[in-house]
Amino acid sequence: MTDPTLDKLPDGFKGMSSDMGSDQTTFKGVNWGKAMMWIFLLSDTFVFSCFLVAYMKVRASVTEPWPYPSEVFGLEVGGVPVPLLLIAIMTFVLITSSGTMALAVKFGYEKNRKMCGLFVLLTAIGGLTFVGMQAFEWSKLIFHDGVRPWGNPFGAEQFGAFFFMITGFHGTHVSIGVIFLFIFARKVFRGDFDTGRRGYFTTMKSNYVAIEILGLYWHFVDLVWVFIFAFFYLW
Amino acid sequence: MSDDLNIKKSSKIKTKSSSVSGGGTDIDYVRPAELPEQDLYHGHSFITKWIFCQDAKVIGIQYTLTAVFTGVVGLILSWMMRMQLGFPELFPFLTAESYYQFVTMHGMIMVVYLLTALFLGGFGNYLIPLMVGARDMVFPYVNMLSYWMFFVAVVVLMASFFVPGGPTGSGWTLYPPQAILEGTPGSEYGILLMLISLSLFVIGFTMGGLNYVITILQARTRGMTLMRMPLTIWGIFTATVLALLAFPALLVSSIMMTLDKVLGTSFFMPTIIKAGELLSYDGGSPILFQHLFWFFGHPEVYIVALPAFGIVSDLISVHSRKNIFGYRMMVWAIVIIGALSFFVWAHHMYVSGMTPWFGFFFATTTLIIAVPTALKVYNWILTLWRGNIRLNTVMLFCLGFILTFVNGGITGIFLGNVVVDVPLSDTYFVIAHFHMVMGIAPLMVIFGAIYHWYPLITGRFLDEKLGKWHFWTTFLGAYSIYFPMHYLGFIGVPRRYFEMYDSPYVTSAVGMNEFISVAAFIVGAAQFIFFFNVVRSLRLGKRAEKNPWKANSLEWLTPSMPPEHGNFGKELPVVHRWAYDYNVPGAKKDYITQTTPPSEVLGAEVEKT
Numbered sequence: 009m010t011d012p013t014l015d016k017l018p019d020g021f022k023g024m025s026s027d028m029g030s031d032q033t034t035f036k037g038v039n040w041g042k043a044m045m046w047i048f049l050l051s052d053t054f055v056f057s058c059f060l061v062a063y064m065k066v067r068a069s070v071t072e073p074w075p076y077p078s079e080v081f082g083l084e085v086g087g088v089p090v091p092l093l094l095i096a097i098m099t100f101v102l103i104t105s106s107g108t109m110a111l112a113v114k115f116g117y118e119k120n121r122k123m124c125g126l127f128v129l130l131t132a133i134g135g136l137t138f139v140g141m142q143a144f145e146w147s148k149l150i151f152h153d154g155v156r157p158w159g160n161p162f163g164a165e166q167f168g169a170f171f172f173m174i175t176g177f178h179g180t181h182v183s184i185g186v187i188f189l190f191i192f193a194r195k196v197f198r199g200d201f202d203t204g205r206r207g208y209f210t211t212m213k214s215n216y217v218a219i220e221i222l223g224l225y226w227h228f229v230d231l232v233w234v235f236i237f238a239f240f241y242l243w
Numbered sequence: 244m245s246d247d248l249n250i251k252k253s254s255k256i257k258t259k260s261s262s263v264s265g266g267g268t269d270i271d272y273v274r275p276a277e278l279p280e281q282d283l284y285h286g287h288s289f290i291t292k293w294i295f296c297q298d299a300k301v302i303g304i305q306y307t308l309t310a311v312f313t314g315v316v317g318l319i320l321s322w323m324m325r326m327q328l329g330f331p332e333l334f335p336f337l338t339a340e341s342y343y344q345f346v347t348m349h350g351m352i353m354v355v356y357l358l359t360a361l362f363l364g365g366f367g368n369y370l371i372p373l374m375v376g377a378r379d380m381v382f383p384y385v386n387m388l389s390y391w392m393f394f395v396a397v398v399v400l401m402a403s404f405f406v407p408g409g410p411t412g413s414g415w416t417l418y419p420p421q422a423i424l425e426g427t428p429g430s431e432y433g434i435l436l437m438l439i440s441l442s443l444f445v446i447g448f449t450m451g452g453l454n455y456v457i458t459i460l461q462a463r464t465r466g467m468t469l470m471r472m473p474l475t476i477w478g479i480f481t482a483t484v485l486a487l488l489a490f491p492a493l494l495v496s497s498i499m500m501t502l503d504k505v506l507g508t509s510f511f512m513p514t515i516i517k518a519g520e521l522l523s524y525d526g527g528s529p530i531l532f533q534h535l536f537w538f539f540g541h542p543e544v545y546i547v548a549l550p551a552f553g554i555v556s557d558l559i560s561v562h563s564r565k566n567i568f569g570y571r572m573m574v575w576a577i578v579i580i581g582a583l584s585f586f587v588w589a590h591h592m593y594v595s596g597m598t599p600w601f602g603f604f605f606a607t608t609t610l611i612i613a614v615p616t617a618l619k620v621y622n623w624i625l626t627l628w629r630g631n632i633r634l635n636t637v638m639l640f641c642l643g644f645i646l647t648f649v650n651g652g653i654t655g656i657f658l659g660n661v662v663v664d665v666p667l668s669d670t671y672f673v674i675a676h677f678h679m680v681m682g683i684a685p686l687m688v689i690f691g692a693i694y695h696w697y698p699l700i701t702g703r704f705l706d707e708k709l710g711k712w713h714f715w716t717t718f719l720g721a722y723s724i725y726f727p728m729h730y731l732g733f734i735g736v737p738r739r740y741f742e743m744y745d746s747p748y749v750t751s752a753v754g755m756n757e758f759i760s761v762a763a764f765i766v767g768a769a770q771f772i773f774f775f776n777v778v779r780s781l782r783l784g785k786r787a788e789k790n791p792w793k794a795n796s797l798e799w800l801t802p803s804m805p806p807e808h809g810n811f812g813k814e815l816p817v818v819h820r821w822a823y824d825y826n827v828p829g830a831k832k833d834y835i836t837q838t839t840p841p842s843e844v845l846g847a848e849v850e851k852t
Contacts, residue, residue, distance in 0.1 A: 031468045031818070032277050034460040040381045043461050044453045047487065051449060054491035058538075062495065062531055066510065070526045158507040158523065165525060169508035173499070210384040211284045 039217045045224045052181075056232050059177065060239055063170045067243075075162030077241050080153065081145075095241050098141045099233065102182075105134025106230045109223045116201070116219035124219060125196035131226065132189035135182050142179050146172070171240065178236055181229045185222075192222055271840035273466040273817050281378045281462070283809055295391070297383035298808045302390045303369030304700070309390075309397055310360040316401070317352035318767050320345040329760025331742050339741040340428040343412030346739055347429075348404075350415025351437065354543065355444060356400065358685055360393060362550035363448070363486065366692060367455050367479045369700070373798035374476050376464025376816050378809045380454040389454070392447025396440045403429065403436035411437045414739060416540070419511035419532050420524070423504045435504060438497040445494040448486060455483045464797070466818035470574065471837070471852050473796045473822045474567065477574050478553020481581040482546045488585070489542035496535035503527070533595055537588035544681050545584040549577055551688040552619055555644050557822070558691050559623055561794045562638040563630030564833055566823035566850065568622040576615035576622075583612045593661050594668045602661040609659035613652070620649055631826065631833075636710030640691030643718045644684050651680025654729065669739070672732025675725045683721045690717070690773065697777070698791050699798060700805055703784030709776040713769055720766035727755045795836045796822040821852040 017036055018026050027036055035043055067074055078091035085093065112127035149155040149171075157172050159165045195201065200214040207214060286292035296302060323345045327337045368386065372379050380386045403410040412428030413421055421427050422434055429437075459472070459480045472480075499510040503524075511532040512524035560567040567573060589597060589605040623645055632638060654676040658664045667673060690713070697705045736743065736752050743752060790799040802812035816838045824835035830847035841849075 029468055029470070031274060031466050031471075032461075032463050034469065036277075038461065040457055040461050044382065044457045047456055048449070048453055051452075051487040051491060054488050055495060058492050058495035058535060062499065062510070062535065065531050065534075066526075066528055069528055072526060157502065158509070165509055166527065169502065169506075169510060173502060173508075177498075210382075212282060212384075 039215075039221075041221045042217060042224065045221045049224065049228045052228065056178075056235070059170075059174050060235065063174060063239065066166050066170065067164075070164045070166055072164040074164050075160065075167045077243070080149070080155075080162055080167075081241055092241055094141060094145055095237065098138055098145075099237055101134055101141070102138045102230050102233055105131045105138070106227050108134060109226045113220045113223045116196075116216040119202065119216065121196060121199060121202055124201075124216070125193050128189055128196055128219065128222075129193040132186050132193055135186040135189060135226075139179060139182055139186060142175065142182075146175075174236060174240065178229070178232055181232070185226055185229055188222055189226070192219065271819070271842050273819065276465055276815075278462075281381075283379055284383060285808060295387055297379070297387045299368045299372050299380045299383065299386060300700075300806065300808075300810075302386055303365050303367070305390050306360055306364030306368060306393065307366075309394060310357050310365060313352045313397055313400075314357035314361075317349050317357060318770065320349040320352070322764060322767055324349065325760040325763040327741065329757045329763075340412060341409070342741045343414070343739070344410045344428050344433070347412050347415050347417075347437075348400075348410050351441075352400070353682065354415065354547070355441070356397060358547040358681070358689075359448070359486070359543070361689060362547060362685070363455065363479060363483055364390065364393060364451055366475075366550060366554065367483065368451070369696070370475060370798060371455055371458050371479060372462075373801070373806060373810055374473050374796055375459055375462065376467050376797050376811065376818060377458055377462040378811065378815070381457045381462050382454050385450045386454045389447050389451035392443055392450065396443035396447060399436050399440040399443060403433045403440075406432040406436065409433055416533075416536060417500070418536075419500060419503065419527075419529050420513065420515060423500065423512075424515070424517070435501065438501045438504075441497045442494055442501075445490045445497075448490060452483045452487045455479060456487070464815045464818060467837075468852075470571065471818060471821045474553040474556040474570070474573055474577070475550070475796075476553065477577050478550040478556075481577050482549040485542045485549070485581050485584060486546045489539045489546070491539075492535045493539035496532055496539070499535075500532065530592075530595060533592050534588070537591045538585075540591060541588040542581075542584045544677075545580055547681050547685050549581060551644070551685040552577060552580075554692045555641050555688045556619075556623065556626075557796070558637055558688075558695055559626050559641050560823050560825065561695070561792050562635065562641070563627050563632045564825045565626055565630040566821075566825055568625035568628075569618075570821065570823060570852075572618060573622055576619050579615045580612060583608060583615075587612065590659055590664070593664045599661075606659055606661050610656065613656055613659075616652060620645065620652070635694075636705070636707055636714055637691045637695045639711065639714045639718075640687045640694065643714065644687035644691065647679050647687060647718075647721065648684040651676055651678075651684060655680055667732055669737055670732035671728040671736050671738055674738050675728035675732060678725050678728075683725065687718070690714070693777070695792065696798075697780070697784075698787035698804075701781055701784070702787055702805055703780050704787050704791070705780045705784060706776050709772055713773045713776065716769035716772070717766055720762050720769060723762035724759050724766060727759055731755060790836075793832075793834050794822075795824060795834055797837055800836055800838055820849060824849050 017023055027034055030036070079089075081095055082089045082091040083093040084090070108127045108130040112124050112131060115124035115127060118124075149168075154161050155168045155171070157169045160168045195205075195214060196219070199205075201216045201218065204213040204215065206212065284291075284297050286296055286298070291297075293301065296305070323337060324342065326334060327342050368380070371377075406429075408429050408431045410429050411417070411422065411433035413430075413434065417434070417437070423430055427434075459476060463472075499508075502508045503510055503512055507523055509524045509527035511529050512522075512527040513529060514525050515522045556567050556573055586608045587605055589601060590609045593602055593605075623641075654672065658667060658673065658676055694705050694710055697703070731752055734751060787804070789804050792799070797816055797818070798806070800816060801807075801810055817840075818837045819840050820835065820837055822837050824830070824847075826833045827835055827844070827847045827849050830844055830849075835844055835847065835849060
């Protein structure tokens with residue numbers, strides 16, 4: 009950070025105790041919005057943990073056999089069944105969008121308006137692709153395989169219930185992220201973050217920090233997907 | 244005071260401030276501001292000033308009024324319940340169905356919509372920015388949304404009284420499978436509205452809670468270290484952190500049960516045969532709901548209790564003119580209680596069936612909580628010890644709090660043990676316990692706090708005479724209600740029963756139930772003395788000068804009282820000490836405000852904070 013009042017801060021554990029014992033701010037040089045996003049993500053982690061723990065508990069205790077994921081989630085390519093093909097592509101797209109997001113944050117801090125906007129837009133498109141593929145996956149499961157939240161032909165009925173609920177909740181997170189990414193792409197291109205234009209609702213000045221905050225959310229959504237991927241598709 | 248002492252004092256302070264700041268020989272030195280002035284939106288119209296207002300103080304009052312409104316509804320419901328229990332069949336509209344609905348709505352309203360919203364939304368919003376020396380919450384717009392989300396949640400909850408079938412009657416714990424099966428009142432629409440309302444509440448609270456946490460962590464004024472914050476702020480802060488981590492479990496369980504109801508999933512629903520017919524549910528786990536619910540439900544107890552602990556510490560210190568005994572211990576006790584509260588939830592489920600080792604584990608963690616809690620009680624008493632006590636309404640409510648809290652806490656130790664809990668489970672003993680410890684005790688603090696901060700909010704005192712009437716009827720009345728309930732529990736009267744019919748314990752319970760009911764009517768009515776007092780004192784109360792209680796914390800040190808939007812006028816206050824320098828030996832006055840620089844109190848033996 010470039011703030012002169014923060015230059016002489018000690019490092020390591022000493023730094024931690026000096027930060028905790030300090031006045032004004034506990035996380036030195038951390039923007040309010042960024043701190044808020046971290047705490048929110050901690051809270052959201054608990055939401056997803058509750059979902060996943062509930063899923064594991066029910067999967068462990070249910071009496072009917074659990075459907076075999078690599079069959080249910082497989083696709084046929086030229087007559088050859090390929091397990092987890094779509095999921096692999098989805099995961100790849102989402103993780104890649106994390107990369108473009110990171111670049112957007114970098115260009116944001118360099119105040120490179122065009123590149124930043126471009127990468128925010130690319131991230132948004134990546135996210136949109138992910139949601140689109142998820143919609144395809146859902147419709148295949150629902151209309152082709154007959155999986156419903158209240159029952160399915162493969163085994164325990166909780167399979168569909170948990171699948172739709174958890175991926176749906178995650179998909180909602182991605183969709184909200186995509187909406188904000190598009191809004192922010194527009195804001196970047198318009199130059200809001202260079203001129204410090206005031207927000208329409210909040211009336212607060214725009215700042216490139218916002219891109220990093222959005223990035224935190226986006227990386228979190230990707231990270232959650234990794235866990236859903238592991239617990240749902242690989243287990 | 245000799246010069247010797249002066250030199251010693253000032254050199255001590257100098258080293259202290261230099262270790263924080265890294266330089267300077269000025270003993271009044273405080274690090275310069277790290278952040279620029281907060282950018283604030285000033286409302287111009289009636290709507291932006293009073294309705295969709297972004298000023299935390301107005302939002303706090305909005306939260307308080309809405310929460311109190313729900314509280315009055317909850318109070319009226321409790322009257323209905325006591326009417327049925329004390330004088331069965333006096334009113335034909337009190338059917339078993341409506342009784343269960345009243346029980347459910349009373350519980351949920353009081354715990355979530357009154358106490359949580361009042362402590363965190365009401366007191367939190369009003370006091371946090373003022374006490375840490377900020378101009379407002381860090382995200383005023385989100386804060387405004389938080390209130391309106393809460394408002395919508397309340398509207399949805401109240402709407403359930405008017406839908407076909409009425410509100411849900413499943414008990415405030417909403418245990419499935421019965422909560423969403425036919426036969427439970429409100430199993431069609433009531434339960435849905437309840438679950439939606441809870442989800443909205445969680446979303447609204449999260450928006451507010453992020454504000455509270457970040458304001459406390461990142462927007463304190465110059466010189467305000469964490470260990471100089473008033474305990475009120477510590478209590479609200481820890482409770483908010485608990486809420487941010489516990490409410491997710493409530494949200495998840497609400498979503499899952501909504502899906503069970505609407506889509507026919509079987510998250511919580513096992514195989515069920517109803518009237519000889521197999522329902523479509525299959526293979527779900529009702530115990531899972533209990534775990535999720537109590538993972539929220541137990542921290543919820545401390546979400547209500549910790550702000551009360553914090554506030555009462557400040558009130559006791561101010562009104563006994565003594566520093567709080569063991570400030571750091573008090574802070575750590577709050578934090579430790581908060582942390583432990585996440586490891587005790589299954590003590591609500593001893594009778595649900597679990598392996599004995601689980602019961603052993605949860606009983607142990609539960610009893611460990613008694614240690615920091617007892618520490619706090621000792622410290623309150625030691626703060627009072629040889630203090631210059633003002634026996635006004637505020638102090639009376641604080642003393643009332645200590646008594647009821649100790650009472651409820653001790654029965655909590657009973658119930659924390661598996662062997663004692665199993666026979667007492669689902670009896671009136673449990674009712675008595677939790678009403679004492681998280682009903683009456685926090686309410687005592689709320690009343691004390693309102694009598695204390697009313698002059699700050701309105702510029703006038705509440706009437707002391709009415710206040711004392713209010714206190715004594717509430718305090719003695721509450722004891723008359725809940726003390727006999729312990730006995731009812733011991734003789735085995737079960738909770739949530741509409742009527743006792745011809746049970747063997749009916750003979751000794753009848754008179755007692757009548758007595759409890761009459762006491763409940765009186766206590767409920769006594770609250771209207773309070774409402775009358777609040778409304779009347781707005782216009783007719785005795786005018787309060789600035790800092791009327793001679794307190795030290797920042798909320799009393801604003802240039803205008805009541806404080807304006809932006810709180811502190813042109814300059815933010817600079818803090819030099821904790822909020823508890825009362826009756827310091829060597830000081831000229833009996834209190835040294837947080838903003839008093841060391842150079843002004845050179846001869847005084849102030850605490851090093």
